[in-house]
Each structure stands twice: as C-alpha cells, then as structure tokens.
Amino acid sequence: MRAAPAARNQADGMAGNRARRIPIVARALLAGLLLAWLPVAMAVEAGGDARVSPRTGNAWIDARLPDMDAYAARYREAFIDEIVRYHEAPRALVEEALADESMTPGDVYFACSLAQASGRPCRAVLEAWRSDAAGGWQGVAERLGVAPAAAIYRRIRGDIAESYVRWARPLDAGASPGG
Numbered sequence: 062m063r064a065a066p067a068a069r070n071q072a073d074g075m076a077g078n079r080a081r082r083i084p085i086v087a088r089a090l091l092a093g094l095l096l097a098w099l100p101v102a103m104a105v106e107a108g109g110d111a112r113v114s115p116r117t118g119n120a121w122i123d124a125r126l127p128d129m130d131a132y133a134a135r136y137r138e139a140f141i142d143e144i145v146r147y148h149e150a151p152r153a154l155v156e157e158a159l160a161d162e163s164m165t166p167g168d169v170y171f172a173c174s175l176a177q178a179s180g181r182p183c184r185a186v187l188e189a190w191r192s193d194a195a196g197g198w199q200g201v202a203e204r205l206g207v208a209p210a211a212a213i214y215r216r217i218r219g220d221i222a223e224s225y226v227r228w229a230r231p232l233d234a235g236a237s238p239g240g
Contacts, residue, residue, distance in 0.1 A: 115167060116197025119214045125221050125232075126167030132230060133159070133166030140166060143224055148173035150183040158187050163194065170224075171198055171217070178216045179207045 115126045133140035141159070145152045150173045158169045164187075172190055173183040175198070189201045196203070207213060225232050 115165075115171065116199055117171060117214075118197075118199035118202070119218070121218055122171070122214070122221065125225075126165070126171055128230075129167040129170050130165045132228060136228070139228065140170075143227065144170060144173050147220070147224070148177050148183065150176075154184055154187070161191070163191065168198075170221075174217045174220045175202060175207065175213070178213045178220075179205070181205065181207075 115123050117123050117126070129140070137159075141152065141155050144150050144155045148170075155169060155173070158164055158172070159166060164172075168190065169187070172186040175181075176183040176186040179186075179202075186201065186205065189205055190198075193204070194201070222232065224230075
C-alpha cells in the first residue's frame with residue numbers, strides 16, 4: 062500500500078528538517094570549539110606558549126610579559142636591543158635565550174631585568190630558569206635568594222614601563238607600574 066501524496070510530503074518534510082538541523086548543530090559545536098581555541102591560537106601565533114601566567118609573584122608584571130612576547134615576535138631586533146642596552150646583557154646570550162623553546166621573550170626580558178635589579182648576571186638567572194621553571198619566576202627568585210622584595214619588583218615594573226615608552230607601546234589605562 063502506498064502512502065497518500067500528502068502524507069509522503071509531510072514525512073519528507075520532517076526528514077528534511079531533521080537533516081537540516083544536524084548541520085546547524087554541528088556548525089554550532091564547531092563554532093564553539095573554534096572560539097574556545099582562539100586565545101590559544103592567538104598566543105601561539107604571537108610567539109607565546111599560551112600559558113596563563115608567568116607567575117612572577119606580581120600580577121602587573123604577569124600581565125605585561127605575554128604582551129612582550131607579541132612585541133618581540135614582530136620587532137625582534139628592537140626587543141633584543143632593549144635587553145642588551147638597558148639590562149646590560151650580552152647580545153649572544155639574549156639571542157641564545159630567545160632561540161631556547163622553553164623560554165618566551167617575556168621570560169628573557171624578566172630574567173635580565175630580575176638579574177639587573179638583584180645584582181646578578183643575566184646568565185645566572187637564565188640558567189636557574191632552565192634548571193627548574195616549575196615554580197614560575199617566583200620560584201626561581203626564591204631559589205636565587207631574591208625574595209619578592211617590594212623594591213626589586215618596583216624597579217622591574219619601572220623597567221617595563223620605560224621599555225614601553227621607548228617602544229611607543231601603550232600601557233593599558235589605569236595600569237600603574239608603581240603599585
């Protein structure tokens with residue numbers, strides 16, 4: 062027995078709606094996955110490693126180091142010059158550290174800034190990071206005997222603010238390095 066033409070059209074219409082709904086659901090899931098991975102992709106493209114925080118022990122500094130990664134990805138030579146000139150690190154050491162995939166440009170900047178602020182050679186701070194980065198920069202500073210002293214972190218925040226001025230890179234509104 063054959064279904065009446067009206068019943069067959071209604072059944073075809075329901076099957077057609079179901080077939081159209083699946084791609085819409087699939088597209089929505091795909092869009093959600095893409096949006097979830099967008100921050101990771103942006104960090105990787107910017108030369109970063111998609112880490113949440115460098116864990117320096119200072120939220121203001123932690124917020125700036127990933128931005129330095131993006132800056133260094135675009136202006137590598139200016140970034141290297143900044144560290145060599147203002148943090149008194151040997152160019153070969155900075156270039157070697159930037160080539161090390163376990164470090165980001167922000168890590169290199171922080172290492173040399175911490176070294177200068179604490180009276181240590183940049184190489185010693187970089188080696189301390191390479192030997193054990195599990196505790197973040199705060200852990201490295203503690204192992205080196207550099208307590209997260211307010212004066213040292215204040216100096217590093219000042220170094221970062223001065224670098225941003227030289228790079229003509231804006232600091233976000235209300236981002237005072239003094240605190």
